[in-house]
Amino acid sequence: MGIVSSIAAFFSASAKRSDKLKSVILSDSNNSQKKEKLKTLCETRWIERHDALITFKQLYVYVVHALEDISHDPNPESSCKAALYLNSVTKIDFLVALEVTVTCFAYTLQLSISLQSKQQDISKALSDVMVIRSALEELREGTVGHFKQIFKDVSDIANLANVEICMPRICGRQTQRININSKDPETYFKVSVFLPFLYFILQELDARFNQRLSDIIPLQGLIPSNFSMYDDETILKAASIYAQDLSTDDNSILKAELRIWRHQWKNKQFKTDSAIDTLPHCTTVVPNIKILLQLFATLPVTSATPERTFSTLKRLKTYLRSTMSEERLNGLALTNINKKELLC
Incomplete structure (x- = not known):
């Protein structure tokens, strides 16, 4: 991401460089891309980072040609930086890392959009996270077939940009980088880049959602569509965290309200699936259930x-x-x- 961000800033910092990239893109009669410039990586908005990486991949060949032309520019500052960036992006390990990142981020793009929406609640967010996590797990389990297609895409881009497909030198003892003993580049990059990055995303999803919310998430069992997910004792244990916000500290009263709440929805065909949609159905008979649903609906999913x-x-x-x-x-x-x- 650092290289992509630096190159995007390099072109956007000069109108002459931006025009050069635009002219290279427009000079290709077979170009089907409507984009004419790179996007910078936003520091706070992950959706913009997704778009920036996807745009860089789509314009990669044109970026290489533009950097080649700028590297011969009379301006020493521009030519020096262009030569350095050109050397960085015309390596096979950069192309593999870019393709792997774009492929994995394609799974999390809609999740990022969903998590940043104003009407998002924890129940819906966790449901979306679990779906994406399952899809990424399936991607990891079918590594051989999925990475073969990824590496094929890398090979196609490498051929267009005249990038040599090879793997780093392997030695007996390596301490400064990953030293996978492999016979072909595809296996090497699958083990050294694809699998670690995929495992990192899965680990981050677990750390940000499962572990952090494990204590309060049973409150989603108050939502009618989730009644079967948690038993009464688990829900009451989660409710005890907000005991000071409830109108009573008597556990038996809360347990009775929970049973009344379940009975209220017993014969209804339609059952709501979010805390916000459930709140209008709360009556004066279950005041503590309403308070818990209000708390659950207002808990922030992200920042x-x-x-x-x-x-x-x-x-x-x-x-x-x-x-x-x-x-x-x-x-x-x-x-x-x-x-x-x-x-x-």
């Missing part, structure tokens, strides 16, 4: 919502308003962020 305020504050806190008080800044920020609600 996407707070991060949305960064752009707003950047627009508001300009040098012309450097002496603005904190109270006024908060008021303007809330007004700007929630302008749709204010208009209604």
